[in-house]
Structures are given as structure tokens and as C-alpha cells.
Amino acid sequence: MIPVTKSFLPPINEYTKYLESIWNSQWLTNRGPLVLSLEDKLKAHLGTNNIIITNNGTIPLQIALKLLGKKGEIITTPFSYVATTASIVWENCTPVFVDIHSDYLTIDETKIEVAITKNTTAILATHVFGNPCNIELIKEIAAKHNLKVIYDAAHCFGVNYKGKSIFNFGDVSTCSFHATKLFHTGEGGAMFSEDKELQHKLFYSHNFGHKGTLDFYGLGLNGKISELQAAMGLSVLPYMNAIFSERKKVTDYYDSKIKNLKKIKIREGTEWNYSYYPVIFETEELLIKTEMNLNKHHIFPRRYFYPSLNTIHYVSGKNMLVSESTAKRILCLPLYVGLTEQELELITTIINY
8 A cells, every 4th residue: 555645763772762761760741851852953953943842733823823813813824734724713713714826825925915804913824735935925914914923834844945944934833743744753743933922922831831830921731742752753853864855756756757737836945845745637527536546556645635724614714716726636646755666656657647
């Protein structure tokens, strides 16, 4: 079977060395030495000043919306994973959808201003498949209308934009360290902010609001990651260059063989991370036919993202023509370390048939 992705697993003996240290210290959670070590190593690896690693990738969105959304209207994209919209609704804010670019697949920044009302408090945009939004123009719009900017950068580990980590942009950026991501902790995530005061609020918010053991800065919840998860992250991190290299080889192979399908346009100035390989068919019927043919050979790509989030029953979004059309026609192909050239040849032969 060839799935759409496989989790990278480091040599088990390297992971168990960290487990032995946990057993010796008997420190399982509450920001132990492995969590602190992982945060330091990630800051150095990514080129960021601040990071708070969390128990999943959705909690950072919820915390950011709790602090910055203020139960208002949130300008957002309909083309993302459901967690983006679900977090807005969960935090008692209102998603206001803006359609996407047909090439970049990110929120269409030229349509943001017309969606802003007196109730708008923030923009929550997704860097789709690791492809950055128009950061500069979104920053200008936000400053003009006194709005906060939250970036769902779940797919963006290792992405740099104009020489800087993608996580250094926006009031808050978030990432996912889910098992399916390039870098992972089994289950986990992170949040970033260059604003020291806001970073302090993010930190205590993910730790029940604690100010020491007997006092509280404010409202919080449990977003902490465990030592067991940090151990996986510390084991995976040394292999990131090899992971990027192997994924680039797969991407280059697809680029050389697949000529008849539209592909995502990576924004200029981006050092991309090869996180996904989406292809866009002319019609949904062609996509379904191709997917069925792949499935017959035990190849399982993913319709990602589908459906367009403005069509989900618990939101009342207007029609988003580009997003809805794209969501029906886009398919992410298998992409992971360990795909063989023989497997890639089979995949591309079926797609090009």
C-alpha cells in the first residue's frame, strides 16, 4: 500500500535513550527538561526568538483567538483544514470568509478590505501547503484597520520567506507537530510571537494561567506537551535536512513527469519545505476517476482540503467560487521519505494515463 503520507520514525534506540532519561528523572510532564531542550533546539533550528510548544496544533489557534479575537468577526480563508474554522467558532467568534487565489491557494488579500466591518477584530489566514500568504499587504490592511493577524502555519515547518522564518510574521503564528507533518512530536504544535507581552500571555494561557503555584496571571487551559512527546521531537529533529532532501527528490520527480495538471504556485521569495504535492484537475469527475484508478493499485492520495469550509453546516458562509471549485478538483499525491522510484513511476503513469 502507498498512503498519502507516512510518519518519519527515527531509529528506535535514539528514542529510547530519551525515554530512559524520563524514567530516571520520573518527570513526565509540566515542562520538564526535554521540553525545554526541544524549545531551545527549535529556536536555533528555525531562526525564531520565541516558541511555546503545545500538545497539539489546534490549541495555539484557540489561545490566539481567545486573546485577540474578542468574540468578534474573524476574516479567514475557506481553503484550509477544518481546525482553522472550527477554532474560530469554538472561541465564540464569527468566521467571515474571503475567497482564495486560484494560483497560490492562499487568501486573496485584494478581497479582505471589503469584508471588514466594525465588528472585525482579526485576520486568520493559512499559509496553504507551506505557501505563504501575501504577508506584506495583509500587514498593511491590518494596521490600517487596527486588526490583529494570526497565521495558521500548520504546514510551514522549515519555510523561510525573504530570508526569515515564516513564524516571525503576524501577531501570532502557529504550527502543527502532528505525526503526519515533516517535523513531529507524535501529536503536538507550537505558537510564536515577536511581541514579548503577547508571548507572555500565550505562555500562561497554555499553562492554566499559572503565576507560580499559588497565583494566576489570568485565564488559561492545559496546552502543555509531555516529556514523551518532546522525546520524539528531539529524536526527529536531527534528521530534518535529510527529510527535506528526500521530499525534494519526490517533488522533483513529480514535476518532471506530471505535465498535464495544474500545480500550486509558490510565492516569490519563499524557501519552501515540500510539505505536500497537490495537483488540480480540470473537473471533479476526472479527479474521482483518477483517484479510483490509483486506489485499484493500492495507492491512496487525499482530497485535501475538501470540502471548502464555507460550506460546512455549522457556519453560514457566502459562496466562495474559487475555493469551492478548487476544493472539488484538488488531490494531494503520496509524499514521504522512503517512496521508491518504482512506486513513483507507477503513480505518475496512472495519473498521466
